[in-house]
Amino acid sequence: MIFRFWYFIRETFVSLWRNLSLTLAAILTVAISLALVGSSLLIREGADQATAQFQEGVEFIVFMNADALENQNEAIRKVLDTSPAIKEYVYVDKFAAYEEFRELFVDKPELVESVTPEIMPPSYRIVPSDPDADNVTELARQFSEQPGVKEVATATEAIRQIEDFSTRVSQALLLAAIVLVAVSAVLILNTVFTAISARKTEIEVMKLVGATNWFIRIPFMLEGTIHGLMGAGLAVPALFVVDSRVLAYFQESEAVPLFRGFAVPDGFVWNTSIWILVIGAAIGMIGSAFAVTRYLDV
């Protein structure tokens, strides 16, 4: 069994080396496509983080004073429950607000340390029946006059622009990535096919002396899988560069204060990297599986 293992490894790498130029092309295409897939995911996540509070139709948020009285809260709730102008709302208490704050600024522990749940303002996230800007402004003004209300934040044009921008960019990247993923699978198929053609006599002899189909297939499938994994391996550092350069650039931007929330937690980059590796291996396996079933079967 150990002997077979080394046989497969040896055969795989000999074949990779023989086909060097095609191999490099396949690996680079995989790397580029997966870097795009990853960037698309990072940008979407960054935008989600930046606009976290204003999702799912929430148009404005009523922040209460941290020490607001219970009857002040009740008064607000009563309006929210009865007013036809309000479609739905979510109450975020100070503990939930604190959790969210911690998640958002996980990369800035000094900021997290400076707050406690007690000083976090509880809030109502409100979905109005009519999301028209004038209507929202009017509703916000009404709520800001209620006792116990600290301030009312509305989903400004800026937030909508961030969401639009990030959606469009990540969709464009994703589309390009899907095309490139398909291209790289075909390229891997071709590389493996070339490897198969280069060893025609060898394969013929193997079949006639009674090597099993899997014994013949495995080195070629390993070859394809290695293309995919190596490409993914190159894409992973690219993700960290995107995270530390591109997203950080947004965060430091003074022009649009909201971009400062445009960060992804470190864990997210690692998770994405693992997915990229899995996708890379899958592309390689699928591409080479096509090649071996089409060109190698008895």
Added chain:
Amino acid sequence: MIRFETVTKTFKGEVVALREASAEIQRGEFVFLVGPSGSGKSTFIRLINREEVPDAGKILVAGKDVSSLSSWKVPYLRRNIGYVFQDYKLLPKKTVTENVAFALEVIGRPRPIIKRQVPAILELVGLSRKADRLPEELSGGEQQRVSIARAFVNRPLILLADEPTGNLDPATSVGIMRLLDRINRSGTTVVMATHDRSIVDTMRRRVIELDRGMLVRDESRGVYE
């Protein structure tokens, strides 16, 4: 050892390669397949090791019906059947030893067994002194000996040879035939397709003649014609 029961094989539905052929070959026999090009000799051989599947009829090899064998079992059938080609099919970048060892490696034989069996078989075919040569450094006859060593190293029950002397001069061919005869005398059934009249006439073994897919003659100590 090998039994054909009214076997028919056509290609693309028109070209008849074999028409209702029946024959029985006993263990340890030496059989020549003769007939003009396109008479079905190669198909006959390829049906035995399941490179082809018959359209009708049954083929029994060592008691098993190979025409209905499921495809994952085919490799195990072939481990009992050696195969010698007209054009040797040696791997050009491997030495004589590596070419022969390859046949054992790819069926997962352990290394100690390979180390023992390969030199023994090279001794048998008379190539011990050229064990580290590449195929291109050998004569045609020597290359065919390597090919026979590779086919026989696993001690198969049956040895199939498709025109093994087709590319060799008469003197060299005699040497190859001596080798195949020796292998046959060790108990291996040999089926050999050939055009070589003098070989068939000299050896006087069983001759099966095919003509346009029909089995037209089967003699136990036959001549070419």
